[in-house]
Every structure is written in C-alpha cells, then in structure tokens.
Amino acid sequence: MTSNSGQAADPDTERRRPRSLIVSFFGSYARDVGGWIGVADLIALMSGLDVDGPAVRSAVSRLKRRGLLTPERLGGAAGYRLSDEGRRILAEGDQRIFGHRVARVQDGWVLVVFSVPESERRRRHALRSQLTRLGFGTTAAGVWIAPAHLTDQARGALRDLGLEPYAELFHASHLDFRELTESVARWWDLxxxxxxYEGFLDEYEPVLERWRRMSGPLGAQERKQAFADHLRTVDTWRRLPYLDPGLPPELLPEPWAGSRAARVFFDLHTLLQPLGLSEVRSVIAFSKFR
Structure with missing residues (x-):
C-alpha cells in the first residue's frame, strides 16, 4: 500500500500459492500438534487444497532456505519443525491477525522521518517496503505515518535494517489545517x-452461510472440507491486518467493509478451526499405522 496515487498491495499476489498455504498451516495448526509435521502427512493434507506433492516439497524447501522451517526426522519419517525464527514470526503474526487493534484519535500518531543516502538505497527500499507492510501511510517524501500503537513495530524495523542513524521517530497529534478525515484519505488509499475487504466478503460470506446452514453430526468428509475452508480463509485474511493499520473508525467512510469482513473472518475461524484441527490430528494418527 502507498498513499496518494498508490494502491493497496494486492493480497492475492501471494495467497493460494503452496508456500503461502504452508505458512498458514504452520500458523494455524502445526503448533497445536507438537510443532512438527511429517512431509507425507503435509502432502496428504494439502491435497485437499489442490496442492500436489512436488509443490509441497518445493515450498517447504524454500521455507527451509529462508530459515523458517528446520528439517527433522521423527520415527524414521522425514518432516519439518518451525525454527526459532519461524516461531517468532508466527507469534508476531498472531498479535497482528488475531489481536488487530483499532486506533483512537486521542492516542495520536507515530511519524517515521528518514533521509537515507543513495549509497544505502537498498536498505532505503527495504525500509519503505517494511513500513508499507506494517500499514504506514505517507504524508510527504521521507515522512511516514501510522496510529501510535505501531511505534514499537516501526522502531523494530529501523533497528533490524540498521537505519537508526538516518531516522527519527515522533509521537504526534494532528492540529491544522484541514479535517483529519481529509488528511487520512490522502495518506492511505481507503x-x-x-x-x-469487499473481495474478502464476496468470497467468504457465502462460505460462512453454507457452514451455518449445516445441521446434524459432521463426519470425515465435513472435517476435510472444514480444514480446507479454514486454511483458505486464514491464508486470504492474514495479510489484510498488515495492510490496514487499524485506523480510527470515525475517520473511515461509511459503511466500512473492514468491520463486516473482520466479523466474517472471526466467525469462520471460531466455527472451522476446531474441525480443521480434528482433521489434522486424524491424518497424523492414521500415518502412524500405515
């Protein structure tokens, strides 16, 4: 996402790729079953999402190279476990995805002001990308803004990139000379x-309604479907709270689709995650007797 003439980053650019689905799997399920998953079991689970074995193996190999997964054999079976870095990233993701904060105007704003020399343009580009990923908007060249609750994330991004000497952080309040709603509409591409959010609703409101209409005992086929629907939902949703910084509701146009989309996501997560976890456990248990 960029402000002014820029467009919000497209969450479809990564989602549904095998690598993205596997990251979502480790975030949604692997930690609940001991943190390790056999490759054969992961292939069996991903087959329900039209991801074949070679694609799974290629994706986990890439995630291993990125340092998110660690290969490990258990009971003679090849598998993967989250690395320390992977656990850290997923823990941060949990906070952003499931604890998405909505800002208050009275809490103010954090400003990141930086001037990175041309000799460091790679890191300058990396900083802009990271601030965009955190949901920052831009007020002017080298001046980025977000609700104050993102201060620690901004500080962490600067430290990780070693750009503290070129930047300043400020806590700010909006004073003049135009309505804050007008300014927010310039800083972010609302x-x-x-x-x-409307795209998310178009895809997942019907899924929620379908599951709400189900009655009676749910069998193995329904567990498989619940796992697939839940993982797709999480994989689609998990980028949206990063692009959207949780702006104060009174500064947003009405009706704001993000509020309804969040309700749909959390309702689907509450409804389907236990069924999906049951499916994961059944696949893992079955593999022990093959």
Missing part, C-alpha cells in the same frame, strides 16, 4: 482498502 478505496483500495474497501475493495480489498
């Missing part, structure tokens, strides 16, 4: 956010 229509793109609306379209992003």
């Amino acid at each position: 229509p793109a956010f609306q379209a992003m």
Whole structure:
C-alpha cells in the first residue's frame, strides 16, 4: 500500500500459492500438534487444497532456505519443525491477525522521518517496503505515518535494517489545517482498502452461510472440507491486518467493509478451526499405522 496515487498491495499476489498455504498451516495448526509435521502427512493434507506433492516439497524447501522451517526426522519419517525464527514470526503474526487493534484519535500518531543516502538505497527500499507492510501511510517524501500503537513495530524495523542513524521517530497529534478525515484519505488509499475487504466478503460470506446452514453430526468428509475452508480463509485474511493499520473508525467512510469482513473472518475461524484441527490430528494418527 502507498498513499496518494498508490494502491493497496494486492493480497492475492501471494495467497493460494503452496508456500503461502504452508505458512498458514504452520500458523494455524502445526503448533497445536507438537510443532512438527511429517512431509507425507503435509502432502496428504494439502491435497485437499489442490496442492500436489512436488509443490509441497518445493515450498517447504524454500521455507527451509529462508530459515523458517528446520528439517527433522521423527520415527524414521522425514518432516519439518518451525525454527526459532519461524516461531517468532508466527507469534508476531498472531498479535497482528488475531489481536488487530483499532486506533483512537486521542492516542495520536507515530511519524517515521528518514533521509537515507543513495549509497544505502537498498536498505532505503527495504525500509519503505517494511513500513508499507506494517500499514504506514505517507504524508510527504521521507515522512511516514501510522496510529501510535505501531511505534514499537516501526522502531523494530529501523533497528533490524540498521537505519537508526538516518531516522527519527515522533509521537504526534494532528492540529491544522484541514479535517483529519481529509488528511487520512490522502495518506492511505481507503478505496483500495474497501475493495480489498469487499473481495474478502464476496468470497467468504457465502462460505460462512453454507457452514451455518449445516445441521446434524459432521463426519470425515465435513472435517476435510472444514480444514480446507479454514486454511483458505486464514491464508486470504492474514495479510489484510498488515495492510490496514487499524485506523480510527470515525475517520473511515461509511459503511466500512473492514468491520463486516473482520466479523466474517472471526466467525469462520471460531466455527472451522476446531474441525480443521480434528482433521489434522486424524491424518497424523492414521500415518502412524500405515
């Protein structure tokens, strides 16, 4: 996402790729079953999402190279466990995805002001990318803004990139010379956010309604479907709270699709995650007797 003429980053660019689905799997399920998953079991589970064995193996190999997964054999079976870095990243993701904060105007804003020399343009680009990923908007060249609750994340991004000497952080309040709603609409691409949330609703409100209409005992086939629907939902949703910093509701256009989209996500997560976890455990248990 960029402000002014920029567009919100498209969450579809990564989601549904095998690598993205596997990251979502480790975040949604692997930690609940001991943190390790056999490759054969992961292939069996991903087959329900139209991801074949070679694609799974290629994806986990890439995640291993990125340092997120560690290969480990258990009981003679090849598998993967989250690395320390992987656990850290997922823990941070849990906070952003499931504890998505909504800002208050009275809490103010954090400003990141930086001037990175041309000799460090790679790190300058990396900083802009990271601030975008955190949900920052831009007020001017080298001046980025977000609700104050993102201060620690901004500080962490600067430290990780070693750019503290080139930047300053400020806690700010908006004073003059225009309405804050007008300024927010310049700093963030709110229509793109609306379209992003409406796309989520178009895809997942029918899924929620279908599951709500189900009655009676749910069998093995329903567990498989619940796992697939839940993992797709999480994989689609998990980027949206990063692009959207949780702006104060009174500064957003009405009706704001993000509020309804969040309700749909959390309702689906509450409804389907236990069924999906049951499916994961059944696949893992079955593999022990093959």
